[in-house]
Amino acid sequence: MKARVFVILKSGVLDPQGAAIGTALAGMGFDGVESVRQGKVFEIEMSGTDRAAAQERLDTMCRRLLANTVIEDYSIELG
Amino acid sequence: MKARVFVILKSGVLDPQGAAIGTALAGMGFDGVESVRQGKVFEIEMSGTDRAAAQERLDTMCRRLLANTVIEDYSIELG
Numbered sequence: 001m002k003a004r005v006f007v008i009l010k011s012g013v014l015d016p017q018g019a020a021i022g023t024a025l026a027g028m029g030f031d032g033v034e035s036v037r038q039g040k041v042f043e044i045e046m047s048g049t050d051r052a053a054a055q056e057r058l059d060t061m062c063r064r065l066l067a068n069t070v071i072e073d074y075s076i077e078l079g
Numbered sequence: 080m081k082a083r084v085f086v087i088l089k090s091g092v093l094d095p096q097g098a099a100i101g102t103a104l105a106g107m108g109f110d111g112v113e114s115v116r117q118g119k120v121f122e123i124e125m126s127g128t129d130r131a132a133a134q135e136r137l138d139t140m141c142r143r144l145l146a147n148t149v150i151e152d153y154s155i156e157l158g
Contacts, residue, residue: 032126
């Protein structure tokens, strides 16, 4: 089973990396970019076929390792 | 218009960061994790409503700045 986990800074938390990318895009002539926020994505290949169990395990992984829930939000997509 | 751009190492390109996360998860007792690959996600807020034009602009942004197409694949999701 393939899963994608997104971890991105909560809105309201300063994202200087995203801001720098936005500035760079504007400097390269790309108009109409209003904001850029950068985050991480994890592609996780898991054994087993129980989707509910996988979802729960991924949720625990996020809380314990993949995301810093003080400043980051995460979301899980099971493929 | 909101877009998500994913940039991830091509399969075949060594991903030591992903491998380290996989090893850490196994060490924490998470069984059944077969592989982990880490990539980047960009959440881009764009003005305008022309989806085709936005898609094309995002594609150019990826090739020129967001992705290193020698070693990375990218994909674009328009929200």
